């Protein structure tokens with residue numbers, strides 16, 4: 051099959067069953083349009099886990115997992131991580147182009163002016179136990195935002211969609227910091243309009259009414275980079291969840307809340323928290339071989355957290371960038387002898403030399419290093435996935451908006467291969483007598 055061919059013929063027993071159109075993308079594999087397949091043949095396609103299925107057209111992010119390439123709107127992640135700030139990348143992901151200085155200033159100002167949450171929203175926190183997982187609170191409170199902005203919830207209005215994007219990018223960090231303060235019993239800190247996006251988040255996390263907090267610029271840069279690296283990753287599980295939820299016409303806050311729920315899983319965004327828990331459990335370099343043996347044992351469900359990726363079958367380019375940020379932060383904080391980091395490096399070294407991991411192309415992923423950096427930044431382990439959600443909010447909302455504006459969009463409704471019992475009657479003994 052080449053992109054020059056326009057159609058693929060489905061032939062069975064020398065008879066053409068149907069002709070399926072082929073579409074080329076700007077980069078990456080062509081796709082076969084199977085929309086007409088069922089009508090023409092009575093057949094469904096079967097692809098659990100969506101390994102070979104494109105669910106939409108998208109112009110936001112491109113990944114070549116074999117080559118280890120990640121582009122946002124065409125720009126390589128390495129260049130964006132080196133030359134841009136997170137809010138510039140947000141603008142790029144939302145609008146398709148890097149901003150000139152004036153639109154960037156206006157965008158930053160707009161975000162800043164929406165960082166405060168409705169005071170009534172604080173009451174939601176009181177309904178949660180203090181030891182609730184921050185992701186449980188985040189799912190609830192972000193979903194609850196839809197109860198506050200009735201005036202801008204018309205999903206067909208470009209202006210309302212833009213407003214929802216600004217509100218979500220601005221308020222999710224405030225809510226994440228509130229989750230932290232609530233769990234520690236400390237008062238919520240209001241956002242400060244004089245501070246940049248990341249500084250403001252660190253301020254809301256670490257300042258108290260009794261104490262000034264001055265964020266360290268190296269740590270601000272590290273967190274900014276973490277957010278850039280997590281900003282989007284095309285049709286991953288949580289983004290697909292946001293799109294599927296939104297396909298029914300649900301409001302963006304509800305959809306992003308569904309994305310947060312999906313992200314929480316350990317096979318997805320929950321991995322950064324699992325990495326730290328795993329390192330704590332391993333505890334000492336001498337115990338690594340036993341854990342590697344467990345990871346390789348088919349009868350043991352244990353997996354090396356932070357290794358492997360559905361799409362990257364090469365080094366995850368985000369992991370490479372995160373690894374260097376990890377070194378910068380540990381140098382700045384003089385933590386190079388940190389027990390967990392030493393463990394992580396040894397684990398990485400052994401796994402990269404082991405035939406099991408080499409053969410299966412299991413490389414460290416971005417979560418392997420981001421967990422260590424977040425730990426060094428003083429972010430509690432339970433909050434790691436919430437920080438991933440903070441970075442990914444822009445990706446979720448950009449995909450949601452792209453889907454709503456796509457004239458081809460319909461409610462998402464997958465089909466199935468039914469394997470349950472064939473039709474049967476309720477036995478006579480089970481029939482209710484009236």
Ligand code: ACO
Pocket residue numbers: 316317318319321345346352353354355356357358359360361410412415416417
């Ligand atoms: N440790 C040990 N073995 C592994 C690991 C791992 N981390 N990941 C995959 N494998 C093995 C599988 O057992 C399987 O082996 P087999 O061929 O002998 O059966 C093979 O590698 C292929 O694995 P799959 O599960 O089929 O790969 P899939 O693409 O479905 O899963 C996933 C990808 C979920 C990321 C998986 O690698 C994993 O669970 N990793 C650990 C969790 C993690 O780090 N998740 C973060 C993902 S990145 C992100 O969300 C930002």
